[in-house]
Amino acid sequence: MTVVPAQQTGGGGGSSGLYDVLELVLDRGLVIDAFVRVSLVGIEILKIDVRVVVASVDTYLRFAEACNRLDLEAGPRKDPGLPDLVGEMTESGARGKSKGALSGAAETISDAFKQARDEGSERETESRPRARKSTSARRKEEQE
Amino acid sequence: MSTYVYGIAASSHPALPEGMGGVGDPPRPVRILREGDLAAVVSEAPEGLRPKRRDLLAHQNVLSEAGAAGCVLPMRFGSVAPDDNSITGVLAERAEHYKERLRALDGRVEYNVKANHVEEAVLHQVMAESPDIRGLAEANRQAGGGSYDDKIRLGELVAAAVKAKEGDDAAALQRLLEPAADDVSVGPESTGWLANVSFLVDRGSAETFLAAVEQARMDMPHLEVRVNGPLPPYSFVEPGPAEPAGTAAGGTDTGAG
Structure with a gap:
């Protein structure tokens, strides 16, 4: 999902696009103190979880392996092994999020993100209520 | 019956998505509450609403439909008021503030x-x-x-x-x-x-x-x-009381790592 020509990234309906928008829906927007918010505890936990930036032994080992595999003679975009590498990184990132969830609510959100990505990769076949595609998504379709 | 709030718009907004499917399963129909110059985009709040993918998407879809035709102040996901009257009450009480925000964000995405x-x-x-x-x-x-x-x-x-x-x-x-x-x-x-x-x-x-x-x-x-x-x-939209520090508008280096 990561190494693609520029014009193919960033559509509003793409897999990462859906994930990115859900982050905004959960984290931004108007909050009115007179109203309650559902499952607030779970959302707060997710936010803390998402913000943890850890340089771990796992990260170090992964970088060391990546450098080991890197062919310095080749250009930066010529290694056919790269998509696998980046894919692994993304996978482990997603697992880390659900692993760290401390409540059912947080897991629900993590699942929502995961499902969103899964569904997005299937081109969002599920019916959505009057879904509106962004201009970038339309442009993307025109190019395909 | 508690009421789910999607966003706030001017009552002169040309195409608020009344009747569109909102949060819940089955999707609760979107209603419009009007108070003076303002309107709230709402629906019934389903029992046991959680931040599931379907409901997050419904929230976003209602807002993007409303936002396509005119300015709307989007609520963060999951805002629930005890009833319709408490929403129109808030609109009346803070009308000048929301009208100012709508003017400031008009025509912008x-x-x-x-x-x-x-x-x-x-x-x-x-x-x-x-x-x-x-x-x-x-x-x-x-x-x-x-x-x-x-x-x-x-x-x-x-x-x-x-x-x-x-x-x-x-x-x-x-x-x-x-x-x-x-x-x-x-x-x-x-x-x-x-x-x-x-x-x-x-x-x-x-x-x-x-x-x-x-x-x-x-x-x-x-x-x-x-x-x-x-x-x-x-x-x-204006940072609310639950807005975490550091997410308000500002042109500083993210320092993201």
Whole structure:
């Protein structure tokens, strides 16, 4: 999902696009103190979880392996092994999020993100209520 | 019966999505509550509403439908009022404030930009720029990968160099896009991206902004840049009491790592 020509990234309906928008829906927007918010505890936990930036032994080992595999003679975009590498990184990132969830609510959100990505990769076949595609998504379709 | 709130618009908004399917299963129909010059986009709040994918999407879809035809102040997901009257009460009480926000955001949309390193490309840069890292990597390679401690030492150096590049690249990306936007809001840091920045863009200037994004992609080919928009201005409504520090509008370096 990561190494693609520029014009193919960033559509509003793409897999990462859906994930990115859900982050905004959960984290931004108007909050009115007179109203309650559902499952607030779970959302707060997710936010803390998402913000943890850890340089771990796992990260170090992964970088060391990546450098080991890197062919310095080749250009930066010529290694056919790269998509696998980046894919692994993304996978482990997603697992880390659900692993760290401390409540059912947080897991629900993590699942929502995961499902969103899964569904997005299937081109969002599920019916959505009057879904509106962004201009970038339309442009993307025109190019395909 | 409690009421779910999606957003606030002017009552003169030309096409509020009345009757559209909202949150819940089955989707609760969207209703419009009017109070003076303002309108609230609401529906019945389903029992046991949780932040599930379907409901998050329903919230976003209602707002993007409403936002397509005119300005709407989007609520954060999950706002529930005890009843309709308490919503019209809030609209009446804070009418001037919401009307001011609607005027300020009229004709403007949010574009959220997130960026990641293309890992191989950034590793190439890091190794090209550091003889120490290059030497250590070569020694490890010749030793068949190196010992556990050797790998940790190399990985630690590389991680620090990559992290420094993340901060630099996030700042550089923001500098490239800022001139094409009216306002900037830096989002929370995460391991999922090195930059997470929202830009408030005039509808009429959207093509200019997207052209700036394309230019940034060409200038910084070691970044994967994702753009989402046009969106309702989630990041540019006034910070509420639950707004975490650091997410309000501001043009500072994200320092995202």
